[in-house]
Amino acid sequence: MEKISDTQLYSQIQARDRAALEQLYDRYERILFSFLVKMTADRELAEEALQEVFIKLWKGTGVFDEGKGTFSSWLFTMTRNTALDLLRKRKQAAVPLEEAGELVNGDASVIEEVEWQEKRKQIEAAVLKLSAEQREMIQLFYFKGYTHETIAEMSGVPLGTVKSRIRLALGKLKKSLHHLQERGAAHEESGL
């Protein structure tokens, strides 16, 4: 039996199919929960955000458009924005930069799902090509949801400089990831 695609599930959800929502939930529960725990460092808040995400999906708040990229990217963005809203609503003071955690953390669980593990390996390799400062930018900006204003304030670096550092870090990560993915694809094609 062919595995039903995310976009097919998404259109069934729009047609009020509960089983489809449950299936999508099963598919994304682990990655979204893990992502939210990394962002919020708070399991309860992570659950609250995850619930919000699935309520939005069910109510049709925010519409996925195939023209704008993959379903998973859309879902991750929606999840991240939901968590950022929750964090901002709680007006949690940003924790000091040095306590914000590391972008990559050596002691990953060995029981990760294969697909996840493969993606993680690839993106970790790309992350390792960044400077420590660039890694910090991505951890603070993308995962911790610090605005560039906050980072500037906390690090005493001018606003414009922070903004371009974030952009450069993201751009470099994109380049190294593309490079690795192309190499990976060539590797597969050559059958090695």
Next chain:
Amino acid sequence: MKNQDCELLVDYLEGSMAPEERDKFEAHLLACADCREVIEMTGDLPYLAEMTAPPAEMKGRILSAVFADEDETGTTPEETIVLNRQDGTTERPVQRSWTKYGLAAALVLSLLGNGYAFLALNGGEAVQEEEIRSVALEPAGAFNGAGEASIIEGEDGELTLAVETSELESLSGEQVYQVWLIADGDPMPAGYLSPAEGGESTAYFTFGENLDSWDTVAITLEPRYGNELPEGEVVLSAPL
């Protein structure tokens, strides 16, 4: 290639742009592959997260919240648990609303299905058993805690009540959470829960081959081990 609009990528990812600004930037995205690719790349970033196992009951909680809106019937029937107690009172009704419970339980049932088989530890050996029923335990009043009760049929046809709880309020002194099976108001002791840090605890109780007379499972907060009849208040319960 690089233009002023590219600078707005950071603001866009911050999710704090005004709608008209956002529309303008999305128009820029159509023309600028560089910005578009960065945004696509962020779709891989969540895979950097270390895997965190989701709590077992989270799925039930979330899906019942998601579907809650349309399940609301508008009626909230008050029901009571009848429980014969140690202090001489033959009945002590516990007022509560079952509406929320009904939802969650129906959902848990539909999620687990009938063929849900799992491994239970039995004398250190893993054996295949079948879950024949599972209900969500609903807290009474302002009690903090959640749980799930399941009836499991072993290979020998014997039924076991498994009660799994999370986030139970912590205990003091000799206090203990006691599980009861109730038939028409008459309780039978059915195990104890001693939540560790984090409030998680599981109790197993094998009670025979027949479920028919047991209509309710309840957890009470007892002052000590060994009560044959409940002394304390019901904190969690569900009809079977």
